[in-house]
Each structure stands twice: as C-alpha cells, then as structure tokens.
Amino acid sequence: MPRVKRGSARRAKRKKLLARAKGFYQTKSKLYRAAKESVDTALSYAFIGRRRKKRDFRRLWVVRINAAAREHGLSYSQFMHGLKTAGVALDRKSLAELAVSEPSAFAHLATQVAAQTKHAGA
Numbered sequence: 712m713p714r715v716k717r718g719s720a721r722r723a724k725r726k727k728l729l730a731r732a733k734g735f736y737q738t739k740s741k742l743y744r745a746a747k748e749s750v751d752t753a754l755s756y757a758f759i760g761r762r763r764k765k766r767d768f769r770r771l772w773v774v775r776i777n778a779a780a781r782e783h784g785l786s787y788s789q790f791m792h793g794l795k796t797a798g799v800a801l802d803r804k805s806l807a808e809l810a811v812s813e814p815s816a817f818a819h820l821a822t823q824v825a826a827q828t829k830h831a832g833a
Contacts, residue, residue, distance in 0.1 A: 772807035779810035783821035785828075793824030 725743050732739060732746035739749040777787035785793070794801065799820065801809075809817045 769803060772803040775807040775810050776803060779814070779817050780821060783818060783825070785821060785824060789828060790821065790824055793827045794820070797823055797827045799823070 728743065728750060729740070729746055731750045734740065735746065735749050735753075738745045740746060773787065776790065780787055780790035794806075801820075806817070806820075809820070
C-alpha cells in the first residue's frame with residue numbers, strides 16, 4: 712500500500728470546498744466533483760455580478776434623474792449639461808437620491824439649470 716503524505720491537506724481542501732457549496736441543491740452540496748463545478752460556476756457568476764451591479768445602478772440613477780428633470784421641463788442631457796456649465800459637481804448617485812428623497816432641493820437645481828440654459832442661449 713503506497714504511503715499518502717497529503718491526506719490531511721486533501722481532506723481540508725475538500726472540506727473547505729464543500730463548506731462553500733453549503734445550501735446548493737442535492738448532490739451539488741454533497742459530492743466533491745459536483746460541488747467543485749457548482750462553486751466554480753457560482754464564483755464566476757459572482758465576479759460578473761459585481762461588475763454588472765455597477766452598470767445596473769448607474770442605469771437606475773439615470774432613469775430617476777431623467778424622470779425628475781422632465782417634471783421640470785428638461786431632458787436628462789439638458790439637465791446634466793446645465794449642471795456641468797453651472798459648475799455643480801454632483802454625481803449621478805447623489806442627484807438620484809436628491810430626486811427621490813429631496814424633491815425641493817432637486818427643483819432648486821433644476822431652476823438653476825434652466826436659468827443657465829436661458830443665459831447661455833441668449
């Protein structure tokens with residue numbers, strides 16, 4: 712019988728992987744090979760998801776800003792351009808939060824932008 716010198720390391724590695732697969736469906740949480748494939752897939756999806764989350768939130772913020780800007784007679788692009796020319800340095804996350812929770816503050820910004828666009832157009 713050959714001598715095994717990595718028995719404890721192998722057991723620890725498998726145990727760690729099966730712990731990561733806890734909660735997976737049927738054999739995917741019990742058998743090493745199925746669990747390994749499932750964990751690898753889950754990790755790759757998690758990697759993709761972390762990047763996708765950034766895209767999704769940015770899209771949500773743009774939609775919210777656009778809706779709030781249109782209530783004040785401005786399109787999203789007009790509003791953002793007006794903010795830039797007025798020298799207002801707020802990011803989309805902050806603007807979307809203002810649009811949802813502080814409509815009066817957003818209205819003040821919109822009037823500033825409208826005045827800026829009239830001034831630039833005249």
